[in-house]
Amino acid sequence: MNGPPPAAFPAFDVSKRDRADALTIVGLTVAYRTRGRERDVLQDITLRVRRGEAYGLVGESGCGKSTAALAVLRYLPRNGRVKAGRISIGGQDIAALDADALREMRANAVSMVYQDPGRALNPSLTIARQVSEAFEASGASAAHALERTADILRRVRIASPARVMESYPHQLSGGMQQRVVIAMALACNPELLILDEPTTGLDATVEAEVLDLIAQLRAELGTAVLFISHNLAVIGRMCDRVGVLYAGKLVEEGATRDVFARPRHPYTVGLLRCLPSTGRSKDTGRLDTIPGSLPLPGTVTQGCIYAERCKLADERCLRDAPPPYRVASANGDQMARCHYHERAIDLPHASSEVPAQPAQPADLARAPVALRAQNVSKTFHVGNEFVRAVHDVSLELAQGETLGLVGESGSGKTTLAKLLLGLVSPDEGATLELDGASLASRVTRRNGAQVKSLQIVFQNPDSALNRAHSVRRLIARSLSKLAALRGAAKEARLQSLAESVRLPERYLASRTRQLSGGLKQRVAIARAFAGDPRVVVCDEPTSALDVSVQAAILNLLADLQRERGVSYVFISHDLHVVRYLSDRIAVLYLGRIMEIGRAAEVFGGPQHPYTEALLSSVPSLDAANGGAAASERIRLSGELPSAAHPPSGCVFNTRCPRKLGAICEEREPPFADAGDGHRIRCHIPVQELRTLQLVQT
Known part of the structure; x- marks a missing residue:
């Protein structure tokens, strides 16, 4: 599909769009060439998205979701190619399009919205210029494109389109940026809209508004949607049908209500059980996790690709790849590639195999206070204005307690966390105490014991870990700085710390770029715990992780809290996660x-x-x-x-x-x-x- 086209092709025929499915994928196999070897990242994928339908694609990172989207757009990277299969949009084979016809298709038939709207917008151009370009690509004149820009911004519920049109991307909130990107994607009234994790970085209210907007526009315009997300609840709300990808294969597919109510593949069962359910907390039981990890692309050549992680697997599974078994469900056919699909729902919970841990004391009011903040405010001088980011906040954090901080973006959660850590100085009149002793407002004025007593785990471990250093060096450096250990004592402590965060020893010699997102976060947690902290601030530590990895990290944080009596300030937009881990919540x-x-x-x-x-x-x-x-x-x-x-x-x-x-x-x-x-x-x-x-x- 990425090679030279045949000699002659017809132009992309927009008139055919009403006579076929919005998207049809048949037998798609995609390979990437890395280190001189070609590896299949998608294998024999077949699915279709009907006109006006919303189809969800779920699975762990690395399973091939985004590769499928890029293949649909014929936008694979240079080292990727389509080895086999056919992709049709509106009934037309996209491999049979020359450069001009491909451009026509992208301009008029299919659009994509990416996870990070900030990276999809040009910071040097106004919103008016960027949105109008989308109309110009569809053939509109510059003047007409500007007129239509105001209309499309109103359609995506932007109340002041004139002001927004004059703005640059950095002057808009994340939710407003995402609406602008959606407006650009809808400029051509596409047959197919591809959404790749469009709400991952948004808070609950903005996420709900964006999802409502997508649903409304889909109903008004009849646009088909391919929705890629690791948030299963969002898929459940938005999608008619869902496909579950694992290691490049479609292992289950069906109506969303059928698949989520009675999954027939053990992998789907595992994903759904990883989620914090209503009413559950760290004190009532551990979250289920999926043991093991995804196989490397191309390494499983025989049998079921999920067999190494499956509790149902036997010799048949290791020997014979399961065909697509199809059964009639309440809302249509349901497919699962599992020899024992009728037994998948009855798999025992993984958490039931782990010995129960002692629960936290029910009355945290009797526990000693680890951290106290009184009358904390912070005012920033921005331009000619004074911005009060935190206003007269007082709170206490008991030993072994988790305090969840929730609120929309811009509510002051991260600024408050920085004030507690001493990274930002509060206004005059604030009081901070650690274990009853006065705590200096700036980290540079705190003694060594106080510095190591308050640590932080960031949302993105990549930005906090030096990619040039091995995992061993990253943790050892923290041990030297925070615990002042040397020689054999440092090595013994390093091994103990790696074991406590469930980091296998074989990864200690690796660079962080060689690790998955979950393993990177474990390294970041190990580093934070190097000095036996009293309080750890967790700033969105699981928002970018798959549900299976998220469950493992939440279990780990709960275990470390039980073992060490550490207190957490936990910041997250995911209120299900906050409810599971937090003892108290501040809004x-x-x-x-x-x-x-x-x-x-x-x-x-x-x-x-x-x-x-x-x-x-x-x-x-x-x-x-x-x-x-x-x-x-x-x-x-x-x-x-x-x-x-x-x-x-x-x-x-x-x-x-x-x-x-x-x-x-x-x-x-x-x-x-x-x-x-x-x-x-x-x-x-x-x-x-x-x-x-x-x-x-």
């Missing part, structure tokens, strides 16, 4: 704590109206499986106000769906006691909030 909005309390009380209600809106935005597999449906999503009006000019009274009043009136605009609400340390900053009485929210659900 931030414009730098203020709007609600704080034990996780069960915050999630169970009554809640601050902002918390209520956040929770209603989170997609759930329960609803996708036909179980108890979540409450109707509460849509917040407008965007997060500027911290330089916060609203008067209650800072949430400009977006609050339960606003009372003038009192909310004029008076800042005090904290109300909801019992058991649960406090809510709202003018609405706690009992009235409870009654209102019971009616809502």
Whole structure:
């Protein structure tokens, strides 16, 4: 498909689009050439996406999801090629298109939205120029393209298109950038829209808005969607059918409700069981994980590719590759490549094979306070304005406790974490204490014991680990700095640390570029624990990980907490993950704590109206499986106000769906006691909030 085309080709015929499936893939095999050897990364893939249908593609990193998308666009890298198979868009074979016809197809029939909108937008061009280019590529004049740009920005729910058109990408929020990218993708009214992890970096409310937008535009325009994601709940909400990729093979396919309610391949069963389910926490049981790892492309030449990780595997599985078994399910045919597909759902839970760990003490109020922060604020001078990023925050963190910090992007979560770590100095009047002793506001003024007592695990381990050094050197360097160990003592401690984070010894000699995302994060955690910290800040440590790797990392953090009594400040947009790991939760909005309390009380209600809106935005597999449906999503009006000019009274009043009136605009609400340390900053009485929210659900 990447070689020279035949001598003559017809132009891409847009008129054929209404007469065939939006996308048809038959027998697709794609190979990459690395180190002089060609390896198959996709093997004999067959699927179709009907007109107007949403098809989800799921699986671990490295299973071939993005390669499939690039093959559809005929945009494989130089070392990749299509070895076999056929790809048709609107009934036309894309291999039979010359350069001009291929450009025509990309301009008028298929569009793609990538994971990171910031990297998809040119930082040196205005939004108007970039979006209008998409219309010009479809044949519009420059003047007409600008007119249509304003219209398409309104269609993707941008309230002030004129202002946004004059802006540069860095002046927009992540959610606004993603809407702009979607607008560009929809400029040609495509037959097929490919979404490659479009909401991974977005907070719950923005993610919900983007998903609502995609669903609405799909209904209005009849656009087919190929949705690639590792977020199974998002796939459950958005997609009619789903395909499960494993090591380059499509191992299961069917209607999303059928596959998620009764999966027939052990791999699909494993993926679904890795998710933190409603009501589960670290104290009620470990998360399931999938043992082992993906095989290297091209290494499995006989039998079932999943056999090495499957509890059902026997000699037949190692000898004979399973054919695609098809059965009739409630919503259509369901396919699974498993000899024992009828038994997959009855596999024992992996967590049941792990000895139960002692639970955390139920009353953390009796545990000593590890970290205390009082009256912490932070004001930045930006241009001619003063921006109050954190406003008068007070909190305590008990020994062995996890405090979850949640809120939209821009709510002050990361700034608060940096203030606790001493990476940013607070405004005057703040007090920080570690184990009852005063803690200097700047890390450079803290003693060695205090520095090693507070550590951080970042979202992206690649940015925190030196790619030129081996894993052994990275951990050993931290041991020298934080634990002051030398010689045999350092080596013994290094081995113990690697074992505690479940990092196999064979990886100690590797460079980080040779490791998977989950292994890199284990190295980052080992480094953070080198000095036996008292408090570890976890800033989105699992958001970029597959569900199987995420479950392993969450189990690891819970195990280390039990073993060492360490406390966590856990920041995440994924409220299911926050609920699983956190003992207490603090909800931030414009730098203020709007609600704080034990996780069960915050999630169970009554809640601050902002918390209520956040929770209603989170997609759930329960609803996708036909179980108890979540409450109707509460849509917040407008965007997060500027911290330089916060609203008067209650800072949430400009977006609050339960606003009372003038009192909310004029008076800042005090904290109300909801019992058991649960406090809510709202003018609405706690009992009235409870009654209102019971009616809502």
